[in-house]
Structures are given as C-alpha cells and as structure tokens.
Amino acid sequence: MGVDLAILNANIVTLNPKQPKAEALAIKDGRIVAVGSNSEVCEHLGSETVVLDLRGKTVVPGFVDCHVHMTSFGRQLQTLDLRNVKSLREMKEKIRDYAEENPGKSWVLGGRWDHERFAEKRYPTRWDLDEAVSEKPVFLLRVCGHVGVANTKALELAGITRETAIQGGKVDLDEASGEPNGVLREKALDLVWRVVPKPSVAELEEACIQACQRAVEEGLTAVHWIVDSAEELRVIQKLWMERKLPLRVYLGVPAKLLDGAARLGLATGFGNDMLKLGFIKVFADGSLGARTAALKKPYSDKPETKGMLLLSQRKLNSLLLKAHRAGWQVAVHAIGDKAIESTLKAFSKVLKECPNRDHRHRIEHCSVLNPKLVKWMKRLGLTASIQPHFVVSDFWVVERVGVERARWVYPFKTLMTEGVLVVSGSDCPVEPISPLLGIWAAVTREEFIEENLTVEEALKTYTLNAAYASFDEDKKGTIEVGKFADLTVLSEDLFKIPPKKIPDIRVEMTIVDGKIVYERSF
Numbered sequence: 001m002g003v004d005l006a007i008l009n010a011n012i013v014t015l016n017p018k019q020p021k022a023e024a025l026a027i028k029d030g031r032i033v034a035v036g037s038n039s040e041v042c043e044h045l046g047s048e049t050v051v052l053d054l055r056g057k058t059v060v061p062g063f064v065d066c067h068v069h070m071t072s073f074g075r076q077l078q079t080l081d082l083r084n085v086k087s088l089r090e091m092k093e094k095i096r097d098y099a100e101e102n103p104g105k106s107w108v109l110g111g112r113w114d115h116e117r118f119a120e121k122r123y124p125t126r127w128d129l130d131e132a133v134s135e136k137p138v139f140l141l142r143v144c145g146h147v148g149v150a151n152t153k154a155l156e157l158a159g160i161t162r163e164t165a166i167q168g169g170k171v172d173l174d175e176a177s178g179e180p181n182g183v184l185r186e187k188a189l190d191l192v193w194r195v196v197p198k199p200s201v202a203e204l205e206e207a208c209i210q211a212c213q214r215a216v217e218e219g220l221t222a223v224h225w226i227v228d229s230a231e232e233l234r235v236i237q238k239l240w241m242e243r244k245l246p247l248r249v250y251l252g253v254p255a256k257l258l259d260g261a262a263r264l265g266l267a268t269g270f271g272n273d274m275l276k277l278g279f280i281k282v283f284a285d286g287s288l289g290a291r292t293a294a295l296k297k298p299y300s301d302k303p304e305t306k307g308m309l310l311l312s313q314r315k316l317n318s319l320l321l322k323a324h325r326a327g328w329q330v331a332v333h334a335i336g337d338k339a340i341e342s343t344l345k346a347f348s349k350v351l352k353e354c355p356n357r358d359h360r361h362r363i364e365h366c367s368v369l370n371p372k373l374v375k376w377m378k379r380l381g382l383t384a385s386i387q388p389h390f391v392v393s394d395f396w397v398v399e400r401v402g403v404e405r406a407r408w409v410y411p412f413k414t415l416m417t418e419g420v421l422v423v424s425g426s427d428c429p430v431e432p433i434s435p436l437l438g439i440w441a442a443v444t445r446e447e448f449i450e451e452n453l454t455v456e457e458a459l460k461t462y463t464l465n466a467a468y469a470s471f472d473e474d475k476k477g478t479i480e481v482g483k484f485a486d487l488t489v490l491s492e493d494l495f496k497i498p499p500k501k502i503p504d505i506r507v508e509m510t511i512v513d514g515k516i517v518y519e520r521s522f
Contacts, residue, residue: 002046003028005485005514008038010054011493014479015061015456015464025059027485030513035480057508058493060459061479062221062486063435064466066385067252067364067425070225071232072145073214074207075199076429080110083143087119088128095132095140107196108133111140111148112429114289116396124149125174126182139192143393143430144287148189149182158192160184166191168310186286186310204235209244216246216518218434219488219507224425224470226252226281230260240275246517247510248486250278250470252331258323267327269471273484274513278470279329279362282319283310285339288367288400288409293336295368300402307336316346324350324359331362331385337373337405340366344376351380360469365390365427366415368401369408374418383421383469386412388442388458389431398447412442413451423469424461435462439494440502455494455502485514 003026012022014035024041026034034041045051080098085091091113099108115123129138129151137154141147150158160180164171169187171180184192199207215223227233233253239245251271253261258280261267270277285307286292291299294307311319316332323330334343343363351359362383367390377384391410398406415422424442426433442458445451453461467477476484489509494502510518 002049003033003044004048005050005052005511006041006045007052007054007059007487008041009056010059010489011056012059012479013459013493013495015460016478016480019480022479025479027511027514030485030515032479032481032483032485054489054508058490059479060488060490060494061463061477062484062510062512063219063462063488064222064224064423064470064476065215065220065425065428065433065435065462066224066423066466066469067387068215068223068225068428068433069228069430070211070215070223070428071204071207071227071235073429073433074209074211075203076110076112077210077214078203078207080108080140082111082113082140084117085113086117088122088124091118091124092128092132095129095138099133099136106136107154108136108138109140109196112143113140114143114393116289123147123172123183126150126152126155126180129182137196139196141189142290144289145430146186146189146287146292147290148184148192150184150192151182154192154195155180155182157195160188160191164188164191168308170308185290186292186308198231201231201235204232205239208235208239212244212246215433216510216512217507218436219490219510220247220433220435221486221488221510221512222248222250222466222470222476224250224252224278224466228254230257233257236275245274247512248273249275251276252279252281253277255280255282255319255323258319258326258328261328262322262326268329273475279331280323281364282316282323282330282332284316284332284334284343285309285336288335288394288397291400293368294338294342295336295401296338296341297405299400300405301399306338309339309342313342313345316342317349320346321350321353324354324357324361329360329362331364333364335365335367337368337370340369340373344373344380344382347380347382358471360471362423362469367409368405369411369414371408371414374411374414374420377415378419383423384415385423385425385469386410386415386461387427387431388412388424388438388461389426390441391445392441393431407448411448411451412453416453416457421465421468422461423465424458436490436502436505436507438462440499443499443502455499459494485511487511
C-alpha cells in the first residue's frame with residue numbers, strides 16, 4: 001500500500017534543525033511518513049497515491065493563530081463594518097445605508113470604527129448615531145472591542161441613565177447636560193448586550209463556518225478559538241460532530257464558565273486532536289486605544305487617567321489559583337504595565353503554592369512592558385501571546401504613552417532574547433486574520449526597529465512555538481516524520497522575497513490532517 005498523498009518539487013521549510021530543507025514529503029493516514037528528496041519520497045508511491053507537483057512553491061508547517069475570536073469574526077461578516085471609515089460624516093452615511101439595505105434587522109450592530117482615523121479625532125456619540133438612525137437601536141463597537149457607542153434607542157432599551165454605574169466599566173456623560181453621551185466602556189457594554197437579541201443557533205453555525213473558511217483561505221491549519229458562551233461551545237462541538245470543522249481548534253474558555261467546567265472535571269487537554277479544551281481566559285484590563293489599559297503612570301495624551309484594572313489583586317489571585325488547581329492553562333488579557341505587573345504578582349503566588357505542574361500559562365497582548373517585567377515573565381515560565389499587526393494599527397502609541405514608554409510597547413525581540421516563549425495571533429476581528437500580514441508586521445516595523453524579528457523567528461511564533469503553547473510540540477509545528485500533515489503552501493519563499501513584499505505572497509493551498517481543505521483557484 002502506498003501513501004495517500006505525496007508532494008514533489010517543492011521548497012519545503014521544515015523548521016526541523018536536523019533537516020531544515022527538503023523537496024518532497026509523503027503523507028499517510030494524516031501523518032507525515034517521509035521527508036526528503038523526490039527520489040526518496042517516490043519510493044513510497046502506490047497506485048492510489050495522489051501526487052502534487054508544486055513546481056517550486058514553498059511549503060511551511062501549518063500556520064496557527066493563537067488568539068482569535070472566530071465566532072465574532074463570522075458575525076462581523078454579517079454586520080456593519082466601519083473599519084476604514086475616515087470621518088463621522090462617512091460613518092453616519094454607512095449606518096444609514098446599512099439600515100436601509102437591511103430592513104429586516106431589528107438592530108444595527110457591528111462597528112470596528114477607530115476614532116483615531118476620523119477627521120474629527122473624537123468618539124461618535126448617541127446624537128451622531130441618532131442623526132443616522134433613530135427609529136431602531138444602534139450599537140457599534142470600537143475596533144478594540146473595549147469601547148462602544150449606542151444611540152438613544154439602544155440606551156433606553158438597556159435602561160442606561162445618568163445614574164447608571166457598573167463595576168469594571170464606565171458610562172460616559174455629556175459635560176453640558178450630564179446625560180449619557182452613548183459611549184460605554186468595558187463592562188458597561190454588557191448592559192446593552194443583555195438586551196440585544198441573541199443570534200439563533202443557525203446564525204451562530206453559519207458565522208463559525210464562514211470564519212473557518214476564511215481562516216483556511218489564509219493558510220491557517222489551527223486556531224486558538226476564544227469563545228464567549230456555553231452556547232458557542234455547543235455550536236463548535238456540533239460542527240465537529242458533523243465534520244464541518246476544516247481546521248484544528250484549541251478552545252479559550254471565558255472565566256465565567258470555570259466553576260461549571262471544574263464541577264464536571266473538565267480541564268486543559270480534554271478532547272481530541274481536532275477539538276480540545278485549551279485555556280481559561282481572564283481579563284485584567286482594557287485596551288490602549290480606548291485608554292482603558294491599566295498603566296502605572298497617566299496616559300501622555302490624557303493625563304487625568306491611568307486606565308482601569310478590571311479585577312482587584314485579591315480577586316485576580318483567587319481566580320488564577322482556582323483555575324490552576326483545576327488543571328487549566330490560564331491566559332490573562334493584560335495590556336498596560338500596571339495590569340501586567342498585577343498579573344505577574346498573581347502568577348507568582350499561584351506557582352509558589354502549586355509549583356509542580358506544566359502549566360504553560362500565558363499573557364495575552366502583554367503590550368506595555370519594561371525590562372523588569374520581561375525578566376519576571378521569563379522567571380515564571382510564562383508565554384507571551386502577541387498580535388504583531390498591532391504595531392501597524394496602533395500608529396498612535398507614542399501619543400498615548402510618550403516616547404520613553406513607547407520603546408517598550410510590543411518589544412518582540414527583547415522578549416525572545418530574554419528567553420520568553422512568544423506566540424502570535426491576530427485578535428481577529430480586531431485585526432486581519434492573515435498570518436502573513438502578522439509576519440510582515442513583525443519583521444518590518446519602522447519605529448523601534450531594534451524590536452523587529454527575523455522572518456524565521458516570526459514564522460516560528462505561528463508554528464513551532466504555537467504548537468508548544470497548546471501542548472502539541474510532539475505532534476505539529478515542524479515538518480518531520482511522525483507529525484500531523486498540517487501544511488501551508490505559499491506562492492513565494494518567505495526567506496527570499498524582500499520583507500516588505502510579504503503581504504503579496506498568496507496562500508496556494510492549506511492541508512489539515514493530510515487533506516486539502518483549501519486550494520486557490522486559478
């Protein structure tokens with residue numbers, strides 16, 4: 001019996017130091033069984049073998065996105081997208097057009113707006129939205145997802161008034177009238193989400209399917225899928241049972257589901273090679289763009305605030321210890337240096353009380369750092385889960401924190417040099433889901449260029465390092481015999497093309513478990 005699939009005449013980048021390059025490989029039952037020359041692989045061919053002649057195209061280990069909100073991404077494809085809007089006038093026009101084109105939708109939802117790109121350089125307000133649509137509720141999130149704006153109808157349905165207060169969030173008030181101006185921050189967003197009609201199971205399924213299709217088109221063979229609810233988990237499980245998941249899924253579960261999962265005895269690793277439980281997701285602070293990331297010193301462009309911690313030190317300590325003892329990997333969203341410091345204190349306490357476990361805990365984003373914090377992360381054995389495309393989108397970083405602190409925002413190279421394991425993701429739909437854009441951003445930043453990664457370093461954050469972060473380093477992350485046949489085929493060689501041309505590379509094919517799940521049409 002021959003192998004199932006053979007790839008010949010390829011430029012194979014294995015990331016296996018014992019055999020860095022090859023021109024052919026063979027796959028049987030979803031595993032790589034041979035890597036080498038054309039002649040060596042041809043010895044494994046049989047009458048039923050499918051042979052792919054790649055004619056010099058590049059093959060790399062399958063890309064893994066280590067931080068992505070897949071269902072939100074799919075839902076985004078079904079809602080109003082304001083990502084590239086340049087003014088409040090344009091925003092109003094798009095809201096009005098969307099409402100007219102979708103008369104059956106009871107709410108106008110979506111967003112991804114960034115006021116830093118607006119000509120007016122300010123947040124939209126309820127009154128801006130009312131000018132566009134007043135007869136139905138409108139609720140639109142900022143690109144970071146930590147701030148949103150609601151029109152008057154939505155505020156009324158949510159019961160939000162000048163007296164409304166919520167721990168871990170803020171309802172902005174108009175300076176003149178003292179009334180809510182529609183801008184909601186952090187947990188105040190939940191007040192509106194409670195009254196937004198929940199999507200049906202069919203809508204959630206369609207959103208997940210669309211997101212998965214887009215993911216494999218970008219060369220992804222696995223995602224660390226952050227979910228928001230038990231309903232979402234059930235939908236993902238249903239898709240797996242119906243064999244509708246085209247890529248591997250490592251689940252990020254919200255902290256609110258920890259107690260229920262622990263009572264059932266569920267923990268990191270439960271599942272199978274296509275779908276398994278990953279980490280518990282915890283929020284320590286907000287975002288830099290919204291100025292809700294918790295900083296030790298005030299924001300340079302708004303000295304009256306330092307952002308906000310979403311959990312007290314005591315609560316964060318308790319939550320992380322509970323998750324750790326229950327056998328969970330923990331991923332803490334911490335962007336500001338104060339939030340990162342608080343997170344490191346909590347992990348220090350956890351690992352002191354329960355040291356003998358291969359935890360592979362993570363800090364998501366870990367944006368505003370300093371040398372002390374980096375060394376502390378290394379001592380604790382924590383993983384830095386970064387989003388390289390932030391260096392492109394967060395063009396206002398120097399304004400936010402000043403030059404001195406900006407030098408330590410997204411210090412990718414320093415993290416690696418100090419020995420911290422670094423993995424990459426998109427945070428899609430905050431950023432594009434493309435790993436190639438992430439690699440490009442990591443190697444070509446124009447400010448603080450000393451923090452640029454090499455192409456190999458950046459590639460490893462999406463492959464080898466990502467595999468380690470999900471306890472799969474023996475199964476994927478490199479191209480070698482015995483590992484999963486998860487492969488991404490590219491039109492050009494990442495290592496030979498000028499770095500600024502990386503976004504021009506096309507994904508030609510995506511292979512998961514030895515099966516072609518995407519092939520570019522010509």
